[in-house]
Amino acid sequence: DLPVYLNIDSLVQKHICILAKTGGGKSYACGVLIEELLKKKIPLVIIDTHGEYISLGKPNKDKKDTKNMEKFGIKPNDYSNQIVGYSPLAQGDGTTHLTLNGMNLEGREILDLLQAKLSGPQIAVLYQTIKELKEFKQVYSIRDIIEAVERTKSNARWNVIASLESLDSIGVFSEKGTSTEELVQKGKCSIINMRGVPPDIQDVVVARLTEELFKDRKAGKIPPFLFVVEEAHNYCPEHGIGHAVSSSMLRTVASEGRKFGMGLCVVSQRPAKIDKNIISQCNTNIILKVTNPNDLKAIIQSVEGLTSQTYDEIQRLPIGVALISGASIQIPILVEIRTRETDHGGKSVTVFKDIDPSEYKVKMPKMPPPPSRQVATPPQNNGNIQNNVTEKAIQVNRVAKRLGWVTTDDPDETIKFLSAEAEEMKENVYKYLESLAQLGGNFCHKENPSCLQCPMANGCRYHISHSKKSQPQAQRHGLGLFKRDKSKVV
Numbered sequence: 001d002l003p004v005y006l007n008i009d010s011l012v013q014k015h016i017c018i019l020a021k022t023g024g025g026k027s028y029a030c031g032v033l034i035e036e037l038l039k040k041k042i043p044l045v046i047i048d049t050h051g052e053y054i055s056l057g058k059p060n061k062d063k064k065d066t067k068n069m070e071k072f073g074i075k076p077n078d079y080s081n082q083i084v085g086y087s088p089l090a091q092g093d094g095t096t097h098l099t100l101n102g103m104n105l106e107g108r109e110i111l112d113l114l115q116a117k118l119s120g121p122q123i124a125v126l127y128q129t130i131k132e133l134k135e136f137k138q139v140y141s142i143r144d145i146i147e148a149v150e151r152t153k154s155n156a157r158w159n160v161i162a163s164l165e166s167l168d169s170i171g172v173f174s175e176k177g178t179s180t181e182e183l184v185q186k187g188k189c190s191i192i193n194m195r196g197v198p199p200d201i202q203d204v205v206v207a208r209l210t211e212e213l214f215k216d217r218k219a220g221k222i223p224p225f226l227f228v229v230e231e232a233h234n235y236c237p238e239h240g241i242g243h244a245v246s247s248s249m250l251r252t253v254a255s256e257g258r259k260f261g262m263g264l265c266v267v268s269q270r271p272a273k274i275d276k277n278i279i280s281q282c283n284t285n286i287i288l289k290v291t292n293p294n295d296l297k298a299i300i301q302s303v304e305g306l307t308s309q310t311y312d313e314i315q316r317l318p319i320g321v322a323l324i325s326g327a328s329i330q331i332p333i334l335v336e337i338r339t340r341e342t343d344h345g346g347k348s349v350t351v352f353k354d355i356d357p358s359e360y361k362v363k364m365p366k367m368p369p370p371p372s373r374q375v376a377t378p379p380q381n382n383g384n385i386q387n388n389v390t391e392k393a394i395q396v397n398r399v400a401k402r403l404g405w406v407t408t409d410d411p412d413e414t415i416k417f418l419s420a421e422a423e424e425m426k427e428n429v430y431k432y433l434e435s436l437a438q439l440g441g442n443f444c445h446k447e448n449p450s451c452l453q454c455p456m457a458n459g460c461r462y463h464i465s466h467s468k469k470s471q472p473q474a475q476r477h478g479l480g481l482f483k484r485d486k487s488k489v490v
Helices: 008-014 026-039 053-056 063-072 109-113 120-136 142-150 156-169 199-218 249-258 274-279 292-303 308-315 393-401 411-424 429-442 461-466
Strands: 016-019 044-048 085-086 189-193 223-228 262-268 284-287 320-328 329-336
Touching: 008 026, 008 223, 008 284, 016 026, 026 044, 026 053, 026 223, 026 249, 026 262, 044 053, 053 085, 053 189, 109 120, 109 156, 109 199, 120 142, 120 156, 120 320, 142 156, 199 223, 199 249, 199 262, 223 249, 249 262, 249 274, 262 274, 274 292, 308 320, 393 411, 393 429, 393 461, 411 429
Parallel strands: 016 262, 016 284, 044 189, 044 223, 085 189, 223 262
Antiparallel strands: 284 320, 320 329
């Protein structure tokens, strides 16, 4: 047996792709590669879609693997002192919360991150808003952009607002964000754990993080490193198969990253669904067992040096054996992937274990006794009507009741009544209720209301009844949205 070594400079500079079907050993092979790079103190950033690579911090204690380790001259090991886990979700399990810098985003950067594409007039609204915002603010957030767009009079603003609200709601943007200098350090492996993160948020995180890493690597702020992307078909799908906002940035890294020392390693179980431009840029190809005809066809077309004979060989590869092409190798060669020193986090889950199927009997559940007849009793009123309403609804109810517009203590009834009245007056219902809520928050407090500063004091029954000097009740009208010519009260 001949040991096979891969050149680190060639791996990091000229990109890698690891392809196999589900259960073919692609994550295992990638884990072996990462172990060797960690020994050489190569910085790594891993997009871990399923949370498999955090097990690099645990030694491999499998008895069968321990015997195989002697063949490769290795021992169980862990790299816990070199691994740091990050997650876009604040999990509280020792994983560091990953955030992205959301300040001073340019129009182009926002458009690259939006799932829905904007039309020409909508893009113009976005760019003009950011331009005006820069004149008054040196630092601005996505929320500042949303509020500025709301103040514009263009009819195209509504779709812009909806798209920006969707982007802001994912909750991964902050004032500073996790710095690239923290993520990329010599000998450090930063694992971005995406387990449990919704796919649309994963897409935005990968797109923005890739852009920041590439920009700072070009500027020389961080050392050369390898960027590993698991389940790459989710983040850079082939044209016509899917859309991902991260595709454009990953294509840029694949075509230009070599010049700046940002290596790319794509790992996928569906070669037919990955952007062929990215696979063709990978100089080192590690191909394990693949049986799907579409995937095999995509591999043969994208990887140099493979022939129709190779097509058949890839289908017959046993688990743990890979075909390596490129990497300064004249012809593809077959290699055995060594045993991992660390625990493999991508093991298949055993569903049916240690049970003889012949002894397994289906147990029929006992039917429950028929329910006894009971007389339904009305729900008890606990006196706390406001349990299921928001603070704004409570404020609106308090203001309307003190003004004498309603007599009920139920905020829901008040909201329904005032909404109907606003529609009759052809007013914007939301703005009408929001104005009342602002009165409640700024002046009409539950305790010690600021009646003297309140603009509605002259028509307020509560203020008049508590005033030292009795004043005649004034007409309730003339303040913004509060146009009331009716005397009905609920």
